[in-house]
Amino acid sequence: MGSRPDMREYLMQTASEIMIAKDSSEVSLSEIAEKANHSPALVQYHFGNKQGLLHAILERDGRRALAQLHELMDLDLPAVEKLRIHISGLVSAYQRAPYLNRLIHYMIQSEDQEVSGKVFTVFIEPLAKFYEVILAEGVASGQFRDIPPMHLFFIVTGASDQLFYRSNTLRVFGISEVTEEVKKDYVRSVTGIILGGLLVDPGAAARIQL
Amino acid sequence: MGSRPDMREYLMQTASEIMIAKDSSEVSLSEIAEKANHSPALVQYHFGNKQGLLHAILERDGRRALAQLHELMDLDLPAVEKLRIHISGLVSAYQRAPYLNRLIHYMIQSEDQEVSGKVFTVFIEPLAKFYEVILAEGVASGQFRDIPPMHLFFIVTGASDQLFYRSNTLRVFGISEVTEEVKKDYVRSVTGIILGGLLVDPGAAARIQL
Numbered sequence: 113m114g115s116r117p118d119m120r121e122y123l124m125q126t127a128s129e130i131m132i133a134k135d136s137s138e139v140s141l142s143e144i145a146e147k148a149n150h151s152p153a154l155v156q157y158h159f160g161n162k163q164g165l166l167h168a169i170l171e172r173d174g175r176r177a178l179a180q181l182h183e184l185m186d187l188d189l190p191a192v193e194k195l196r197i198h199i200s201g202l203v204s205a206y207q208r209a210p211y212l213n214r215l216i217h218y219m220i221q222s223e224d225q226e227v228s229g230k231v232f233t234v235f236i237e238p239l240a241k242f243y244e245v246i247l248a249e250g251v252a253s254g255q256f257r258d259i260p261p262m263h264l265f266f267i268v269t270g271a272s273d274q275l276f277y278r279s280n281t282l283r284v285f286g287i288s289e290v291t292e293e294v295k296k297d298y299v300r301s302v303t304g305i306i307l308g309g310l311l312v313d314p315g316a317a318a319r320i321q322l
Numbered sequence: 323m324g325s326r327p328d329m330r331e332y333l334m335q336t337a338s339e340i341m342i343a344k345d346s347s348e349v350s351l352s353e354i355a356e357k358a359n360h361s362p363a364l365v366q367y368h369f370g371n372k373q374g375l376l377h378a379i380l381e382r383d384g385r386r387a388l389a390q391l392h393e394l395m396d397l398d399l400p401a402v403e404k405l406r407i408h409i410s411g412l413v414s415a416y417q418r419a420p421y422l423n424r425l426i427h428y429m430i431q432s433e434d435q436e437v438s439g440k441v442f443t444v445f446i447e448p449l450a451k452f453y454e455v456i457l458a459e460g461v462a463s464g465q466f467r468d469i470p471p472m473h474l475f476f477i478v479t480g481a482s483d484q485l486f487y488r489s490n491t492l493r494v495f496g497i498s499e500v501t502e503e504v505k506k507d508y509v510r511s512v513t514g515i516i517l518g519g520l521l522v523d524p525g526a527a528a529r530i531q532l
Contacts, residue, residue: 135427135431136431138348217345217487217488217490220490220491221345221346221490232491232494236491236494237494240494240495257514259511259514259515260495260507260511261495262492262495262497263507263508263511263512263515264511266481266484266485266488266508267481267484267511267512267515269484270480270481270482270483270484270487271476271477271480271481272480273480274476274477274479274480275476277427277480278427278476280427280430280431281430281442281446281450282472284442284446284447284450285450285470285471285472287472297470297473298473298476301469301470301473301474301477302473302477304467304469304519305469305473305477305515305516305519305520306515306519307519308518308519308520308521309514309515309516309517309518309519309520310515310518310519311518
């Protein structure tokens with residue numbers, strides 16, 4: 113990991129691991145430097161400051177999810193299928209990076225307008241656009257009820273990360289960890305509830321096997 | 323506010339206001355003391371430590387919501403009506419205390435087992451019980467599909483606080499603040515989606531005016 117890109121990648125990976133272990137997006141330069149076994153100055157050299165490092169992590173984690181989003185929008189599929197695929201992908205994105213919503217929230221709060229502005233351009237606006245397009249398609253084809261895109265955005269992203277955000281409460285329900293089976297069951301319920309509630313013709317819910 | 327109960331109330335109120343203003347549950351003893359114009363020692367005198375203060379806030383904010391929950395469980399109403407009333411009450415609870423989910427999350431992470439244990443006894447377990455009872459009633463009466471209570475817990479609580487948690491993204495949707503009208507519209511969508519997706523006979527969705 114001597115070359116510059118490898119070191120960047122290593123420091124980003126270290127910071128993600130700390131966020132996952134702490135179950136928080138609150139991570140300090142000195143924590144990252146200590147775990148990476150390097151000086152805080154090296155982190156500063158590669159990323160400018162903590163915000164620069166966190167933004168690089170956000171871009172890395174979000175790039176894959178957003179690329180999938182764009183592909184999905186262009187696919188020749190009914191809106192209901194696109195939304196089903198999206199929810200499943202979103203839950204998996206939160207599984208890989210359970211701190212994602214909290215990191216986005218934290219970055220938007222930044223006093224540095226360039227930092228918060230970038231989060232809007234890179235994340236919030238494309239996601240908002242996706243829900244707008246999907247809803248317009250679904251309403252036009254008579255599949256979806258007409259609800260505000262903002263509501264669908266909040267309901268889908270709010271429900272999708274809870275299995276990981278609330279992982280410290282799972283034991284109340286007799287579950288010790290989030291296995292693939294636990295995740296699949298959750299995706300099935302979230303998809304079933306949201307698509308079932310959004311469809312105009314609820315009989316279709318049965319036909320498309322919610 | 324010289325007497326002891328008033329001072330406790332005043333310090334709790336100050337801490338809530340800081341959490342709302344910072345849009346975060348991360349608040350330090352010195353921030354609270356500074357804004358309250360008292361010494362950190364006074365906060366320690368009344369609450370022992372920061373955890374004690376945060377726990378007192380959680381109990382204050384949660385007491386009302388949990389009292390309503392117990393009344394609701396005992397009402398002679400169909401499960402679908404109970405869930406509708408619950409969602410509306412929950413969104414209002416998050417409006418009053420937008421930091422509630424994050425504070426619960428933070429307190430559960432506490433290394434002090436007595437603190438995290440109390441959060442389970444006072445919040446998580448009664449809520450889990452509520453979803454279990456409501457679902458059992460709704461499934462027994464043939465109204466609800468049979469989904470795991472944990473899933474309904476996560477979907478309802480995850481979706482209900484997003485209007486406030488994501489208030490810093492509202493401008494993307496042309497909304498400048500959460501008015502009563504904005505809140506009512508959101509409650510209507512969350513209720514419509516979740517009840518619509520949970521009902522076995524989706525025709526009932528129209529009859530009960532989702």
